[in-house]
Structure formats: structure tokens, C-alpha cells
Amino acid sequence: MxxxxxxxxxxxxxxxxxxxxxxxxxxxxxxxxxxxxxxxxxxxxxxxxxxxxxxxxxxxxxxxxxxxxxxxxNPAWSGGIGERTWGASGGSAGYRLGLGTATLNLDEPVPAHTDRLSFPVRIGVGEFVINLPATGTTTVTVDARVGSVSEDGKQVASNERLRFTRTYGTGDPKFVVDVTMTAGDVRVEGVGK
The missing domain is CATH 1.10.246 (Serum Albumin; Chain A, Domain 1)
Structure with a gap:
């Protein structure tokens, strides 16, 4: 009954x-x-x-x-578990990872006619590494329930409700990385290039 x-x-x-x-x-x-x-x-x-x-x-x-x-x-958890490496080409559809470590390599050739590339990234729990390009401007936005952001190994932001935005380089951004995660760390590498 x-x-x-x-x-x-x-x-x-x-x-x-x-x-x-x-x-x-x-x-x-x-x-x-x-x-x-x-x-x-x-x-x-x-x-x-x-x-x-x-x-x-x-x-x-x-x-x-x-x-x-x-x-x-929850879209953040639908990306599976493990380690991922993503490239700059074909990222506009977005990247997802439920649990693990992911790396986004922006320092690779992209079509010359491309004005701006957007990368929506959804991660449940884990670490996300962004390798900045040698040339071109990149804007990184992080929205995490619990997380931290570091630049070349130095922590620049940490909070229980983290909202972080920074532009690396000058001029209009060629790359826009929008990270949403439940909990984890975002490492931006190549800031000093």
C-alpha cells in the first residue's frame, strides 16, 4: 500500500x-x-x-x-570522471567534467578568420588548468560555490562563493573562458608570457 x-x-x-x-x-x-x-x-x-x-x-x-x-x-556532473585535455579549436560547444582534472590549451593554432572564441566550461569537482596563449587577449570568468584561482602558482582569489573575472593581455579578448564549478581550483598558467 x-x-x-x-x-x-x-x-x-x-x-x-x-x-x-x-x-x-x-x-x-x-x-x-x-x-x-x-x-x-x-x-x-x-x-x-x-x-x-x-x-x-x-x-x-x-x-x-x-x-x-x-x-x-546537473550539467556540471554529466561530463564523466577522469582527466581531460581540451584544445582551443571547437570549444564553443562547451566542455564538461563531473569529477577530475582538466586542462584547456589556448596556445595552439586557431583559424585566422576567427574574431573571438568562447569556452563555456562546467566542472563538478576538480582542478581546471588554463594555459594562456603567447599572443592574444584572454578573459577568464570563474563562478564557483567553493574554489580558488591562482596565476602562475600564486593564489589570487579564494572564497566559499567565488566570483572572479580577469583579462590577460590588452585589447579585445580573442578567447573568453567562462568556468562554472561546484568546488575546485582554477590555475591560470602563462600569465607572465
């Missing part, structure tokens, strides 16, 4: 969330509502001296499913 009620609660909540055009994943919100129902049932069972039994197992499965759904719906 509780499982059937959980399915109804999850479905109705997800549909209501979708109808309201609210931010976030409707699936995640629906699973969270069902998890809350099972959590309440476990609390009541515990207060009345009963064991959770199968309800505990279903609640654990719902917790894992809710977490997985939340991570999958």
Missing part, C-alpha cells in the same frame, strides 16, 4: 513541478517527494516501536535514485 502511495505521490509531484515550469528536474522532485513519504513512514514506525522492514529497503533505493537523478540532471 505504501509503495502504491509512493508512486502516486512521485507522479503527481513530478507533473505539478513540470506544469509550473519550475527550475530543476521533475523526476528528481518526484523521487524526493516519494522519499519524504517513506521517511515519514519510517519515522512513524520507529516512534510506535515497529521495525522498518521492506520500507527501509525501498527508502534506501529511493535515496540512491534521487541522488543519481539529481547528479544526472
Amino acid at each position: 505504501l509503495t502504491g502511495l509512493g508512486i502516486v505521490v512521485a507522479t503527481v509531484t513530478a507533473k505539478a513541478h513540470e506544469s509550473a515550469n519550475a527550475a530543476g528536474s521533475s523526476v528528481t522532485v518526484g523521487l524526493a517527494a516519494a522519499l519524504a513519504l517513506f521517511g515519514a513512514a519510517l519515522l512513524i514506525a520507529g516512534l510506535t516501536g515497529r521495525r522498518g522492514g521492506l520500507t527501509t529497503l525501498v527508502a534506501l533505493l529511493l535515496a540512491v535514485a534521487t541522488g543519481a537523478s539529481a547528479m544526472a540532471s
Whole structure:
């Protein structure tokens, strides 16, 4: 009976969330509502001296499913895990990494007719290294929940809610790197070139 009620609660909540055009994943919100129902049932069972039994197992499965759904719906976590090296060509579509270390090499040939290249970078947790080009101006913007920025090994910014913007070089930027991360460090290398 509780499982059937959980399915109804999850479905109705997800549909209501979708109808309201609210931010976030409707699936995640629906699973969270069902998890809350099972959590309440476990609390009541515990207060009345009963064991959770199968309800505990279903609640654990719902917790894992809710977490997985939340991570999958967050663009920052959809890039996988590991080590990545990205180049300046073809970066306008954006780069993603869920967990790990990534390097963006801007010091490589790009088409001569290109006025400006933008690199939207989304990282969950990790380290991101930007190798600046020998010529040309680069603007770097970092938005991190928790993070730091260093230039050639010297920390220049660190905060729990980090917002950092700096232009390297003079004139209009040829490269614009927009980094959004949950937690991590951004290293800008080649500032003294």
C-alpha cells in the first residue's frame, strides 16, 4: 500500500513541478517527494516501536535514485570522471567534467578568420588548468560555490562563493573562458608570457 502511495505521490509531484515550469528536474522532485513519504513512514514506525522492514529497503533505493537523478540532471556532473585535455579549436560547444582534472590549451593554432572564441566550461569537482596563449587577449570568468584561482602558482582569489573575472593581455579578448564549478581550483598558467 505504501509503495502504491509512493508512486502516486512521485507522479503527481513530478507533473505539478513540470506544469509550473519550475527550475530543476521533475523526476528528481518526484523521487524526493516519494522519499519524504517513506521517511515519514519510517519515522512513524520507529516512534510506535515497529521495525522498518521492506520500507527501509525501498527508502534506501529511493535515496540512491534521487541522488543519481539529481547528479544526472546537473550539467556540471554529466561530463564523466577522469582527466581531460581540451584544445582551443571547437570549444564553443562547451566542455564538461563531473569529477577530475582538466586542462584547456589556448596556445595552439586557431583559424585566422576567427574574431573571438568562447569556452563555456562546467566542472563538478576538480582542478581546471588554463594555459594562456603567447599572443592574444584572454578573459577568464570563474563562478564557483567553493574554489580558488591562482596565476602562475600564486593564489589570487579564494572564497566559499567565488566570483572572479580577469583579462590577460590588452585589447579585445580573442578567447573568453567562462568556468562554472561546484568546488575546485582554477590555475591560470602563462600569465607572465
